[in-house]
Amino acid sequence: MWDSSSDSDRVALIDALNVMDPALGRALDPITELAAFTFDVPIALISIVDADSQRFISRVGLAVEGTDRHASICSWAIGSAQVMQVADLREDPRYAQNPLVVGPEQVRFYAGAPLLTRSGLALGTLCLMGRAPRVLSPLEVQQLQTLARVVMAQMELKMSMGRREQVTGLPNRQQFQADLDLLARRAGDGHFTAVLLDVLDAHSANDAGQALGMKPVEALLRQSSLRVQSVLQDQAQVYHVGVSRFAFFLVDQDRTQVEALLDRLRERMRRPLMAGSVPMLPQFHAGACHFKAVAADTNDLIRKCLVAMQHAVQTDACLCWYSDERDARLRRRYRLASDAARGLAQHQFSLVYQPRFSLHDGMPVAAEALLRWVHPMLGPVSPGEFIPVLERTALMPALSRWVVDHALAQLALWQHALPGFGMSLNLSPRDFDDPGLWEMLSTRLQAHGLPASLLEVEITEGEWLQGHPGAVPQLRAMATAGIRIAIDDFGSGYSNFGYLSEVPISLIKIDRSLVTGLARSRTSRLKVEAIIKLARQLGYRTVAEGVESDAELSLLRLWGCDEAQGYLLARPMTADAATLLVDACRAGSPGEDTA
Template sequence: MWDRSDDSDRVALIEALNVMDPALGKSLDPITELAAFTFGVPIALISILDADSQRFISRVGLALDRTDRHASVCAWAIQSDQVMQVADLREDPRFATHPLVTGPEQLRFYAGAPLVTKAGLALGTLCLMDRVPRVLSPLETQQLQTLARVVMAQMELKVSMGRREQVTGLPNRQQFQADLDLLTRRGDGGRFTAVMLDVFDVHSANDAGQALGMKPVETLLRQAALRVQHVLQDQAAAYHVGVSRFAFVLSDQDHAQVDALLDRLRERLRRPLLAGSIPMSPQFHAGVCDFQATPVDTGDVIRKCLVAMNHAIQTDAGRCWYSEDRDTRLRRRYRLASDAARGLAQHQFNLVYQPRFALCDGLPVAAEALLRWVHPTLGPVGPGEFIPVLERTALMPAMSRWVVDHALAQLARWQHSLPGFCLSLNLSARDFDDAGLWDMLSSQLAAHHVPASLLEVEITEGEWLQGHPSALPQLRAMAAAGIRIAIDDFGSGYSNFSYLSELPISLIKIDRSLVTGMAQSRTARLKVEAIIKLARQLGYRTVAEGVENEAELSLLRLWGCDEAQGYHLARPMLAEAVAHLVAACRAGSPADEAG
């Protein structure tokens, strides 16, 4: 009797609805007590049968809270659409040896009404038990069935309270995942497409909420939900899975059909909506993912849709289909973020140094400290990949402290053999979130007995400086102590000389994107020459990054650039190689022979 075709669906629904929640059982206790009183029985139970056991989620008159499913009388009752009665359990060969019949309870009578969902699946029973034989009258049988329907309605109401978004009334993300899981249990092997929509920019919604209050924003969301439902009609059920996000699942539609539906959705949703008296234009970004009804696929659908939808938002595309390659890159970034702390503790990080040369005499005058990571399984990971990842984590301050400590220790060692040789350190916008950054840096300088004048701090240009109120005071404190402040990657984006006057800048590093290949690009040559001349007139020294050949070096000398850095001059190298290179150059040997 355990091989019923719908049993896997029933067990899945029990898990999805979370009917074993103790809070649900407490809400059903009054009905159980009413059943015991109405029928004059000592025992009344609401039982749920899962894969292995029978659980009594509400009970009167019985100490047990569960039994083995295979020894359950209710397991027989759920196979019937009617009330199952056993006038005398001792006389029924199915139950004569049941522990509740032969044991201390000495039960004789049983009547159970199945608890059936709207989809026709029986989850358990509302059952009555007595220690004397008896038979329910037709009226009593009808009353028991009515109470069972009341139990089922209460269960569905209780569950739905946590599965609906109050603003739109649509099923929420939890219900979306539960319904995805049901597809797996049915095992029809069908092909499905999940879609997740973002219909409002969160910042715009927040601004509207602050200006107008939340009611107009909620009205916008309700209007958007109605538009989604209108376009979908009978094709799919809509879910409200985030503040401004909706989702749905399509069955057996090819990409052309899905794209056509999304075009209709976009056209409808992009029409202006009124927030108060202000017309607002909803946005439309969709993430789309094909999947099959398997546990592996359905359990990952929401995440994959998010990957695709966020790419659509980042690229301002109307829709993006899920890309495994993009997902792999995203997961790799997450792995780097999660492995970085362990990597720092296990000495997987190290520093290399790229020398910088004065163009007036060709001598190396400084070196830039560059962080490297050799991951135990991924191998060497470039800083261009892992630094942006670390900047989004709480590990970045600890990583910066590690870099400062090790780099200054190396600078102190260089001073014994290479007096006057300088060191350049990169600090990120994330580092300036720490109001104690300058205190840490100054204490490290003192600990390593390194003069501040031998240290240079590089910061990237950009608007981030305006968003860090503690950045400017700390930069001024560094400059006052003798540290040189350099703007890194100048010319790559923001590039505004006007804000430099507010900063204690002494050096501008021209971005490699302008320098590399400039011998073949008239536009790049004009830009680099203009930056160098204007910087000199404003009193800033200039360093050109990314010098790849002699032609570029000759142009930089011609324009009066102060220093240069790049593979044509020296690649990043270990500290010992830097010492050998600098010593050889100071002794008069050619740089390439010294390296």
């Protein structure tokens, strides 16, 4: 009957290729009808034999759609590479009691040609059945085999639709996943490594497409695919899984072997390619991941390779291996992004306030509103972690409005208890995507009966101002109304006094990375002293962040820094604690350091 050693592979292939799709059967119906007509038989079938049954995906002259596998005559035919004939089923003890023989159909004659894949696996048969004994001539046997090959070709064509990338002709991401699924169903014990490769810089490809059209870019991709295939040759099937991304998997190669292969591939790929008449230098970023041939690994493999490859892109490395720790950090960021809206609705966010002190008289002059998030499962989450995540989501404007509402409400309360005590708010670059930002701020100030001069808006320094043309007009409108504009984290990165002339800045906050440890670092002392002196000459007030020692405070006073903020003076605290602290300072008694 069938070869049990290859049967699991065959059944897995049937599942992976989705040959039971009714659309495939409809496409094969004309061939089945042609077979019935050509051989003058009442019944012609295309039968697919899986683990437990046979299904007639296309049929002529038979009402039933399938039978139990053990009652299947085709189950015997798929074990043969040739046409199997039974002249009289009643005379053969294997089939004499078959339901199609003894039942209403009264079938006597059978001939079945196996439907063989290129790898030699039989998915089923193209079979003929008659109600009288018969033997096919050698010519008829040849014709039946020819029709079976036509059926198989049509099946492969139909199944490959949507599984090929048109530009390169390579199997695409859907086929890559289907082949991984097939690999998992075979339950092999081998050791596998998947590789995801990006060969073209997106910005360069976009520029080339705009200048030359898409045909030269497509030619680049075809050349790249040929290079990848030439290096891999018989080692792996190459898949085109993204615009400029290729994938493949290797069998039983250790880390050293994989890296050696990718070194050869990188050397081959980094040679210039021609886009029209312009030579372009391809990039080479690869992500690799070991996996086992089990569904738990293969179902998530593309994502893991993408995690590794993206890290290679971000670090400009040729190759990065998948890391559980890096993946966990990415998943945590995604969870924060997806849970934030619920957190806002369920009051998981709150504000704390860190006072800021004048270095001339030691009095607290304002407090910075700082956002906090206590996640029900993850616990307290640092703003340094969740703010960058939320800035990339559509929730950030709503969260910023929430901060504005709650902070201004608290500022209004302070004006009764602490007249003249100010507040600073942090606004992100994303907030300035909203053209109504200033209008919203102005409306909320009026609603709380607050003068604009009590509010300070902090923005991070950087090139983002050039990418947000609407930011500067809104900042100017705020400054005109009396809101003070502060540059936060100055000195931490893109520090340039030149661009400050375009923005109505009144205050510079020197980043804690320069201030903390100031007394021990000559370089930091030179930088901070220079920033303070130049800022004063340009008419800006200065605030030092992250003050943690008396020595730092003394140096800042010596250089003429206007204000300071840090754990030495006061930690972030609740609104009530801040009220008590400011009250005590104004009354002339030292306030307690409140955590």
